[in-house]
Amino acid sequence: NYEHLFKVNDKEVGGSFYLQSKVVRAKERLEEELSIQEQDKQKSQQKPAELGNMKPSPPCSPSSSPSPASVQ
Numbered sequence: 001n002y003e004h005l006f007k008v009n010d011k012e013v014g015g016s017f018y019l020q021s022k023v024v025r026a027k028e029r030l031e032e033e034l035s036i037q038e039q040d041k042q043k044s045q046q047k048p049a050e051l052g053n054m055k056p057s058p059p060c061s062p063s064s065s066p067s068p069a070s071v072q
Helices: 002-008 017-053
Strands: none
Touching (some): 002 017
16 A cells, blocks of 8 residues: 555655655656546547537539549
8 A cells, every 4th residue: 555655655654755755756656547448448438428419411422523534
């Protein structure tokens, strides 16, 4: 757990400031990753609702696009 690792590596109790800083950075990174996952989860929950509101586009007919011979 973060608090335990932070206290154990406190310089005043003979710990390592370097390791303590690594513990802090690891916690920050984990929080950022969890935040990103939460945002992705919210986006994926919104997509099905948005897809239900979309209107289908009309099918393309072959005569509406120019043929390669008429483009020249």
